[in-house]
Amino acid sequence: MMTQIFVNIPTSDLERSKAFYTALGAGINPQFTDENAACIVWDENVFFMVLKREFFATFTDKPIADPQTTAQVSLAFSRESREDVDHVIEAGLAAGGSEPRPAQDLGFMYSRDLDDPDGNSLGFLFMEPQAAEQGPEAFVADHPEFADVPRPGVN
Template sequence: MTATSIFVNLPTADLARSKAFYEGLGFSINPMFTDENAACVVLDENIYFMVLTREYLGTFTDKQIVDPKTHAQTSIAFTRDSRDEVDAVMAKGLAAGGTEPREAQDYGFMYSRDLEDPDGNILGFLYMEPTAVEQGPDAYLAGQGAESSAPTA
């Protein structure tokens, strides 16, 4: 069985600006799947962003394409290996033209920060304590002598 690849389609009002932003985060652009309507942003060998002009994205659906500056349709989160790596990718994203819409969230077992690309698409970067991944947040925090501050659905 081959590995599943993930292609996330994101709308943009300015394709050149989006390409520069994602390259600023350290991702590459696959020129074979990039033209005046879309850019293929390579996150790793199985994860890709297709940054599409709003008009072109509209050809894939009969639904209205929301403006990510004013409406959240999705939030995509990526893990990092440490809090420092979360802060480092955020620094790159802010330097590349992104914004941080809210302060860092520290739940004791998980540290996360949100980054909005120049179009307003939300990217989350987080670090979770490995023991919390294995035990669950409540058990991890109980072992630390703390109460759970985990977000609830």
């Protein structure tokens, strides 16, 4: 059996969230979508359950973080190219999201962050295949022009 991932995130406006995530290219599973929640389908193994804040609160006794002011989790999605990263960010901005910081280009990896209209943090990244398979240092060894680019946890 392959593991599926279901990430629950709060929203203050369910219809706005559905429109935002479909603008990024995700689908909606109507079997698990109603007036309190929407099942956002990224692929056959990754799903978001976007839940109205009040409904989200029924699943825990803990306070629900406000994603506009508190980062509880940041989710990252790989893309096939730098252009795909830029495309999904531009779609998200056009659908009401915001880009909280500039793009990060480490040479072997290119990433951009996107906050949905509720403030939930998403990252989209492209990693050069050589770096993904052999590690960042192998990529840098073959591309010395990136030797001085700071890499978190490395320099």
